[in-house]
Amino acid sequence: MAKKVDFMMGNHAVAEGAIYAGCKFFGGYPITPSSEVAERMAERLPKVGGRFIQMEDEIGAMASVIGASLAGAKSLTATSGPGFSLKQENLGYACLTEIPVVVVDVMRGGPSTGMPTGPSQSDIMQAKWGTHGDHPIIAVTPASVQEQFDETVRAFNLSEKYRCPVVVLTDAIIGQMMESITIPEPGEIEIVNRKMPTCKPEEYLPYDMSNYVNPLPPFGKGYRFHVTGLHYDETGFPTNDPVLHTKNTKRIIEKLEKSYDDIVKVEEFMTDDAEVLVFAIGVSARSAKHAVVEAREKGIKVGLVRPLTIWPFPEKHLEKILSQNKIKGIVVPEMNLGQMTLEIDKIARGRCEVEGLYSLMLDPILPADILEKIRRFA
């Protein structure tokens, strides 16, 4: 059978990916350049038995998706920088209480109201550290309209599998551009649903400390558990015990660390014999790939490391290349003033040069500029 090929906007592809993954609830608030996600969900959800609400603010939108998830609906919200800032407290709530939700952040120029219609990649650190306290988070970074779809499906799957919020970290270019996309048939991509308890209700522990991921029954199914943003014990009730607080905080962070191989997805392009690396995500990775191909034509041994998961940071992938290849330098093009570069510096530990290529110019970083940086190490 011929595949169904569409010509679609990136933000709409996120919505379609969510529907494919089984999303039944969207709570959002209008913000450029993400509003098309909400618009598409408002239209599509009722057709698949789901509900949409435009909440009174970003904070309420984030709260509503957590509530809906606890009632058993896979839930999505979408926003951009300023709205992402407002969502952070409740995002932290979902991290601690381990409620699966997916948050789309279509990055625009910041800080503050910033550059509402201009693309940016300056929420990389906000996605990881925007909410207070030590916490786990997963962030995926699509670079095409097809990946907007695929990575949103993966975001839902990871969120359900690990009881952890997942951020789809995209930008105004990928979100707003149109490309062809193939929508897979139902069943073609595996859909993961959160684990349900098999024990009796009175034996159910929402936070069994000996498990990284515990089952999560929806409200109304007889389990009658308690959820709180205070640090809790295995039953879910508040505790002031610092030993338990330490143990549990480590547990929720380790649950991602221990599953690094399952969560962290990286495209390694021409890295086998590479002596120079380009490390890029999203729209910058498209330019980077172009530059790598051009450099290879000129005989430069360069490869591209393109994370589709930026949090947890693809440390093991980078470490492997650094230990196997004699890398002279890593070029990091990013549309901010060096957020990823800092992380890479930490991993390189002086073993090679790390050269950032930063831009706040609201246009994609050009392949020619990346090529020039590559040449420095050739």
Added chain:
Amino acid sequence: MAYDYSKYLRNDKFPHIWCPGCSYGIALKSMIRAIASLGWEKDDIVVTSGIGCVNRMPGYMDFNTLHTTHGRSIAFATGVKLANPELKVIALGGDGDMTAIGGNHFIHACRRNIDITVFVFNNSIYGMTGAQYSPTTPRGAWATTAPYGMPESNFDVTELAIGSGASFVARSTSYHATHCEKMIKEALQHKGLSVVEIVSACPTGFGRKNKFKTPTSMLLDMKERGVNIKKAEQMSDEEMEGKYKIGVLHKEDRPEHIETYDAVVGLEKGV
């Protein structure tokens, strides 16, 4: 024979965190009697709360309970209800929680008329953080952040709810425990957004520094100033000076949000 509350409580979670003389226990009992009298299944009930003393209440109640972030009780509850309208959803909070940091959710839930029952426990102060003034602290009253007396005007929670479009609005007090139970029961039965303001006493944070020598005197103040709406209608403005009405203050039939939404969008159920 004494009323047995234990069926609806998580008995192993006691003693509670509230101060001696706090009136929240009385209100909790009123709520349990109201729920019990309706014969609702515990599994079907969801109680959400925000942050502050009263927001620890759901932890003691044997339902599906969700202790959220400050002010967001109604916003979380909105998601719960939309995801599963079969659930009976109660969102509770204090005066600061519901009318300051969560004020936006409060007024918009009223406007939407979503079928959630909201209880606002109004003790006129931020108790847990140490007696700072709230939007319901009376003008002139002492608070730790109003050491010279409250300089701002205060909200009337019920007027705010009525003005925002809630389809059921009532007020009761912790002194009027059986009346409170009746108001809660009516609110729970009402289809649409219902609000009950429960006038509450915080002897530790508010009473001590505002000329209430004992917790009892705060309850007696409720008895004195809370006037049943039927009686209040026959009283002059002068006679009502310094007093407030208790009872059902507003009730109307208005389309409920989810029913309306489902009809408007042609929701295809069971897909």
